[in-house]
Amino acid sequence: MKIFDLHAHPVLKYFYLQDRIPENRGFDAIPLFNIPLRSFYPLSIRCSGQRLVKGRVGALASAVVVPEPRVRLFQRKTLSAWFQRLIISRLAPTATRGLSSETPYQLTLGMMNSVASRIASDRDPGSGKPRLALIKSMNELDLAVDRGLVAIYHAIEGGNCLYDAFPDPETLLFTLHEGDTWDVFRERLSTLRNLGLMQVTTSHYFDTHFVPQCENTQLPFKSSDDRAPMRYQGSCCLFHQAPFARLVVEACCQEGIAVDLVHASPEARWRAMETCKDHDRPVIVSHGCVRGPDDAFQPHPYALSDQELLKLHEMDGLLGLILSTCRHSYEHRGKKSDRGLPLLLETIKHVKKITGSTRILAIGSDFDGLSDPMDDCSDPSEFQDGLVEALESEPSLKYDDIEGICWNNAHRVMARAWRRAGASSFHSTTADHPSPGRASDIA
Ligand SMILES: [Zn+2]
Numbered sequence: 001m002k003i004f005d006l007h008a009h010p011v012l013k014y015f016y017l018q019d020r021i022p023e024n025r026g027f028d029a030i031p032l033f034n035i036p037l038r039s040f041y042p043l044s045i046r047c048s049g050q051r052l053v054k055g056r057v058g059a060l061a062s063a064v065v066v067p068e069p070r071v072r073l074f075q076r077k078t079l080s081a082w083f084q085r086l087i088i089s090r091l092a093p094t095a096t097r098g099l100s101s102e103t104p105y106q107l108t109l110g111m112m113n114s115v116a117s118r119i120a121s122d123r124d125p126g127s128g129k130p131r132l133a134l135i136k137s138m139n140e141l142d143l144a145v146d147r148g149l150v151a152i153y154h155a156i157e158g159g160n161c162l163y164d165a166f167p168d169p170e171t172l173l174f175t176l177h178e179g180d181t182w183d184v185f186r187e188r189l190s191t192l193r194n195l196g197l198m199q200v201t202t203s204h205y206f207d208t209h210f211v212p213q214c215e216n217t218q219l220p221f222k223s224s225d226d227r228a229p230m231r232y233q234g235s236c237c238l239f240h241q242a243p244f245a246r247l248v249v250e251a252c253c254q255e256g257i258a259v260d261l262v263h264a265s266p267e268a269r270w271r272a273m274e275t276c277k278d279h280d281r282p283v284i285v286s287h288g289c290v291r292g293p294d295d296a297f298q299p300h301p302y303a304l305s306d307q308e309l310l311k312l313h314e315m316d317g318l319l320g321l322i323l324s325t326c327r328h329s330y331e332h333r334g335k336k337s338d339r340g341l342p343l344l345l346e347t348i349k350h351v352k353k354i355t356g357s358t359r360i361l362a363i364g365s366d367f368d369g370l371s372d373p374m375d376d377c378s379d380p381s382e383f384q385d386g387l388v389e390a391l392e393s394e395p396s397l398k399y400d401d402i403e404g405i406c407w408n409n410a411h412r413v414m415a416r417a418w419r420r421a422g423a424s425s426f427h428s429t430t431a432d433h434p435s436p437g438r439a440s441d442i443a
Pocket residue numbers: 157262263287369
């Protein structure tokens with residue numbers, strides 16, 4: 001069964017933390033270092049070329065992240081967290097050199113270049129043949145898959161990827177500088193689209209002038225005592241106060257870039273869905289989860305409500321299921337046993353009950369990102385033995401459902417999302433939108 005993975009970070013650790021590994025090594029990790037521990041371990045690469053091939057990954061979004069300052073990576077005070085911190089601090093000179101001297105936009109361009117170079121130089125160590133292809137359209141994706149290659153496309157996670165500066169460390173607000181006009185951001189979006197950017201996650205951990213986020217500057221689901229769910233204090237701005245919110249959603253629709261609403265606040269998600277609907281474009285939530293009956297699965301605004309599931313179904317959108325146990329079940333968070341696939345099946349059954357089908361479901365692993373992968377499907381090589389086998393074991397899922405979740409749903413929806421609109425046929429609804437303001441407008 002082919003897998004369409006809507007969200008992963010195959011090159012993130014190479015780019016920031018392991019940039020001494022030359023790009024001509026492609027996607028092959030150095031085996032000595034490749035020990036995928038729980039949580040974020042900088043020396044492991046889950047999405048190695050070998051594992052992508054073994055898991056029969058057909059398509060994969062490679063997401064650029066520009067880490068915001070003060071994102072607290074290691075709040076747990078366990079030995080392994082201290083060990084990870086030690087490793088990071090050893091590698092920090094490599095990582096921070098880039099972070100301090102380059103702007104978020106330059107880092108974004110740099111990482112997209114690095115993805116392209118690694119893909120171009122990647123070879124199967126046995127046969128010497130290429131295994132991966134960088135694709136810029138659905139046509140290219142289909143051609144790559146026909147040739148037996150893994151089709152990889154660029155995504156960015158967070159509107160802050162387009163900025164010229166990091167947020168103010170005191171206020172945690174991104175500030176607009178002279179020249180940071182919508183025209184500049186719009187031009188950058190076009191430039192990135194021409195380089196193959198096919199998916200934009202509008203928000204990440206901080207509010208920007210793009211679309212408000214829901215997680216309030218902490219990693220999701222963590223608090224200072226590491227037990228209680230993070231207190232949700234609401235976004236510091238609302239969709240209509242983020243000057244570029246509607247503009248960026250519309251620009252993505254026009255450019256044929258999929259709008260990804262994961263990490264956006266519920267209010268922003270709803271408004272962005274309405275905007276996409278106005279333009280007959282789908283939306284996706286690339287690596288998400290659901291709140292479940294009476295919020296029993298995940299009582300956090302990151303998770304989708306039943307109303308949102310129905311809305312996604314109505315507009316033929318997608319929910320990529322994240323492969324992280326704590327997102328699918330708050331109750332199972334931090335437990336010793338981290339088998340997540342049974343919980344994933346509960347999520348799938350809930351979506352089927354609410355929407356009457358599995359058409360909105362897909363996979364968004366978030367491998368090699370900051371989330372903690374589930375033990376029973378912890379890297380792409382386990383897609384077939386872990387994920388597909390679990391889906392096949394669920395009596396309520398028919399073959400069509402499983403094929404849909406693994407491949408067909410994402411293929412169908414992305415074909416619509418990647419359609420570029422001709423300038424003449426695209427009618428903007430921004431006429432009534434207030435002109436973009438300064439950063440203080442959204443405080
Ligand atoms: Zn994310």
